[in-house]
Amino acid sequence: MYKERHQISLHFQSTRFATVFLALLVVFSNSATDARAYWTLDADVGGRYSDNVTNSSSSAGKKGDSATLAELSAGAFYVVGEYTGIGISANLKGGTNATYGGLNLFSTGLSYRVSQKFGLGPEAIRAVLSLSGSRDSYVDSGRDSNSYRAGLSASRWFGETIRLGIGYEYDKREQLNSKGSFCIGSYCYNDDIYGVAGNTGILSADVIVTEMDMLAFSYRHRSGDVTSVDAYTPSVLSASSAYAPDKTFGGLYAYRLSAVTDSISVGVSRELLRKMSLNLDYTYYTTGTGGGINYQGNIFNLIVAYSM
Amino acid sequence: MEIQNGFRSCAKLSALVAFNVIFALLQLRPAYSQNIEVLVRDANGAPAFNAVVYAYPADGNVPGWSPKTVIVDQIDKEFTPSVTIVPVGTPIFFPNDDDIRHHVYSFSQAKMFELPLYSGKQAKPVVFDKPGVVALGCNIHDWMVAYIYVSDTPYYAKTGKDGKTRLENLEPGRYNFFVWHPWMKGKPEDYRKFATVGGDSRVEFDVKLRANLHIRRAPAIGGGGY
Numbered sequence: 001m002y003k004e005r006h007q008i009s010l011h012f013q014s015t016r017f018a019t020v021f022l023a024l025l026v027v028f029s030n031s032a033t034d035a036r037a038y039w040t041l042d043a044d045v046g047g048r049y050s051d052n053v054t055n056s057s058s059s060a061g062k063k064g065d066s067a068t069l070a071e072l073s074a075g076a077f078y079v080v081g082e083y084t085g086i087g088i089s090a091n092l093k094g095g096t097n098a099t100y101g102g103l104n105l106f107s108t109g110l111s112y113r114v115s116q117k118f119g120l121g122p123e124a125i126r127a128v129l130s131l132s133g134s135r136d137s138y139v140d141s142g143r144d145s146n147s148y149r150a151g152l153s154a155s156r157w158f159g160e161t162i163r164l165g166i167g168y169e170y171d172k173r174e175q176l177n178s179k180g181s182f183c184i185g186s187y188c189y190n191d192d193i194y195g196v197a198g199n200t201g202i203l204s205a206d207v208i209v210t211e212m213d214m215l216a217f218s219y220r221h222r223s224g225d226v227t228s229v230d231a232y233t234p235s236v237l238s239a240s241s242a243y244a245p246d247k248t249f250g251g252l253y254a255y256r257l258s259a260v261t262d263s264i265s266v267g268v269s270r271e272l273l274r275k276m277s278l279n280l281d282y283t284y285y286t287t288g289t290g291g292g293i294n295y296q297g298n299i300f301n302l303i304v305a306y307s308m
Numbered sequence: 309m310e311i312q313n314g315f316r317s318c319a320k321l322s323a324l325v326a327f328n329v330i331f332a333l334l335q336l337r338p339a340y341s342q343n344i345e346v347l348v349r350d351a352n353g354a355p356a357f358n359a360v361v362y363a364y365p366a367d368g369n370v371p372g373w374s375p376k377t378v379i380v381d382q383i384d385k386e387f388t389p390s391v392t393i394v395p396v397g398t399p400i401f402f403p404n405d406d407d408i409r410h411h412v413y414s415f416s417q418a419k420m421f422e423l424p425l426y427s428g429k430q431a432k433p434v435v436f437d438k439p440g441v442v443a444l445g446c447n448i449h450d451w452m453v454a455y456i457y458v459s460d461t462p463y464y465a466k467t468g469k470d471g472k473t474r475l476e477n478l479e480p481g482r483y484n485f486f487v488w489h490p491w492m493k494g495k496p497e498d499y500r501k502f503a504t505v506g507g508d509s510r511v512e513f514d515v516k517l518r519a520n521l522h523i524r525r526a527p528a529i530g531g532g533g534y
Binding site for chain 2: 037038042044077079081082083085117120121122124157160161206208209210211214216267269271272273274275276277279281301303305306307
């Protein structure tokens, strides 16, 4: 009964999100038919190393891995008014991990962006509303999910060298292959471990430091659900709202926890060509739950990015 | 009869001589209008591309000019060319050859204007009626930047990638030469040179350029992924 109700609820939520997304797409696309548009193409290729892909708080559960990543985004940008633009794109994303193949990912999605500028010139404030949704398929199908993001940000340049930004983002992930529960004997647990949602506040700064190099800094504060893979421990279990064995990390269990994550990122982006850049960035994040479970991680990204 | 024929021959000869003298004078005239080479380098001795070089006669007698229509294009979301020199009074069209509309503007005191979203060729050109530097931007694409140098002398030129250019058709005499570059430190007056057209063969400038720190077009990828 619980399982059926859970699946019905999940189906309803998925349908609702998809309907809202498509409705917005249609409404804004129709409003843009009078505008002249140009095609957009963005491509990113690179690698990532994370020393804690499991988001584990214990040394036994902490696993590092590296991955190669590729992302392609194609769409159109409509200039609908003197200060307003709308971007729509279809996105493909793939990633292969060196050690934990279950994390290998193929993702398809759509994104929608409304950009509103408040005045003339780069020093005018630019606000961006962004919506995106994707279907994420993993080799470990237990991780398959639909992901949604809605964000609102504002930024402006100070001169031609410093840009400051502030933003908010809501993220939601729906696990597709949840059985509803995971039972050990007569004890059953919710196994919707990837059904997570969170709210993130973002501060960012970009600084042009040379003719080719830009430094990027960001701070993120996220409050919401996280998924942590760890050894079986009663303390983690008691703090979790969902729980299930993890196929990718044999012998470990995945937990859904309510937590707060703070992260800082520092990156350098070098212009290789007028439309291409090489980006190296580092992110440190620390997550804490009310139950005293804490974990940290370090992530390095090296990405070549192209934008038509 | 013979006297009449002699008179006619003499008249023909005189006309021929006069014609030859006038023709010779016309041939000599270009010798008075001369060219002078200019080289602009940065502080490291590297050639300075897109530097504007201009000259005023030392006696203050700047000749007049007839402005001609000029075009600054927009292609692939870039202004082309990125530096343009025109004399005061020049009308400039800003045609848009992209599939998207652009929104061209300038905050510069020499010419403040705005061409709200348009595609193709705008109906009327913008007339640049004050001397000075006009920085152009596009409100849709922040990286799009170009400069128009509005000159109050007809003697001007722009350097190529080798840092060289040539001022043409100057009357011989003493001149004040100036240079301007979008990333130049200081004012053109700080780099003033005196040279004699018809005497000196070349004017050289060594200018200090700041780094070209600008809003760039290349994408940047933020961190994250936790």
